Amino acid sequence: MTSRAPSASLAPMTLAPLPAQPADVAWPTQAWPAGGLPDRLNRPRFEALLKTAFETDALGETHALVLVQGGRLVFERYGKDHGPDATYPSWSKAKSITQALVGLLVGDGKLDIHAPADVPEWKAPGDPRAAITLDHLLRMSSGLKFVEDYVPGHVSDVIEMLFESGKADVAHYAASQPLEHAPGSFWSYASGTSNIVARAAGQAAGDLKAYMFERLFGPLGMTSPIPKFDAAGTFIGSSFCFATARDFARFGLLYLRGGVWEGRQLLPPGWVDYARTPTFQQPGVTEGAYGAHWWLGVAGEGSFSANGYDGQYTIAVPDLDMVLVRHGATPLEKKDALKAWVGEFVDAFR
Structure with missing residues (x-):
């Protein structure tokens, strides 16, 4: 298959500019350069929000909070029995890792997101699913029936x-x-x-586990990831890649830097913009704006994020040159409270 420049499902729009890595700041491939919190920070609000997260049950449990600004690690805090060396579940943050793998394969000329997806189940003559592309899948617009429900006892x-x-x-x-x-x-x-996409990526890469460590995790200095594969050999790219909070922050910084790492264009030019360009959503959608396997706007206009079940977040905030990573155990009934908390926490830096 051949590669083509990614295109959005909506009309062209202006995206928030992505910041460059400051010239005097080292890339965190080996270790995170340390920095301090900015003077403009609303300290009383910041401290109050930290107390809400770590000292009350308003958001459930917060296990890890890592904040990167200007390419430096400026703040981190961990809950009881958690720390910087612990690996945390990605849940659906893995979808954004899957999107990165597809981007690398597009850059290699091994996948074309606008061609019909290579899916064996759709090969019968006249199967209408044969028109589905990887772009449709990455934008959650395939049209396939699928019930996404985590409530016990519900059809799921x-x-x-x-x-x-x-x-x-x-x-x-x-x-x-x-x-x-x-x-x-x-x-x-x-x-x-996402798992259909992950299988297609595996078919294109040959050995997707080796590929993700050689081409994605290794260059970023991510040494902790533990991706999970099913019995058929497919990366469970919808849900399962464990890593430390600091390593998830490295992944977030790759996207905040437009796919550039150590001065090298790791992801294809335009791939991050493709991820953060809004997808068409029919009236009535309440989950929030969506790009291509990345959520949009949770931390203000222009922000984009990898979000996971139970309140896992890796958020890129271009206007603040910030990456925020949060891990925890937030029950569904407190999901909206956590979203609101994330917005308020980032706003404290504005």
């Missing part, structure tokens, strides 16, 4: 895929779902689509 394709009948071959489970909407016409967040 994501639980069935990850923990029940689909767990041995997560991509096959997802790709076997019928089409409910024309591809590209309907947005619906679905973890199954």
Whole structure:
């Protein structure tokens, strides 16, 4: 397959400019350069929000909070029995890692996101799913039926895929779902689509585990990641890549720097802009704006983030040259409170 420059599902728009790495700041490939909190910080608000996160149950449990600004580690705090060497679950933050792997493969000329996806389950003559592209999948706009529900007792394709009948071959489970909407016409967040993408990436890479360490984690100095694969050999790119909070911050910095690391364009030019360009969403969507396997706007206009179940976040904030990583255990009923807290916490720096 050939590569093409990524294009957005919406009309061209102006994106917030991404900051460059300061010339006097080392890249954190070996270790994070340290820095201090900025003078403009609203300290009373900052301290109050930290107390909410770590000393109350308003957000559930906060296990790790890492803050990078100007390429420097300016603040970190950990909850009881957690620390900088602990590995934390990604949950759906893994989707953004999957997007990065696809970008590398596009750059290698091994994937074309605008061509029909190479999915065995869709090869029968006349199968309408054959029109689905990787772009549709990355933008959660494939049109495939998939119920994303984490409430016990509810009908849930994501639980069935990850923990029940689909767990041995997560991509096959997802790709076997019928089409409910024309591809590209309907947005619906679905973890199954990410596993179809991850299998396609594995087919293109050959050995995706070796590829991700050689081409992504290794260059960034990420030594802690533990990606999980199913029995069929597919990276469970919807949900499972453990890493330290500092390593998740390295990944966030790669995107804040437009895919550049150590002065080298690691991701293809334009790939980060593709990730953060809004996808069409039909009226009535309440989950928030979405790009291509990245969420948009959780920490203010122009911000984009990898979000995971239970309140895992890696957030890039271009206007503040900031990366915020939060890990914890936030129950569903406190999800909105955590989102609001994230917005207020970042605003304290404005």
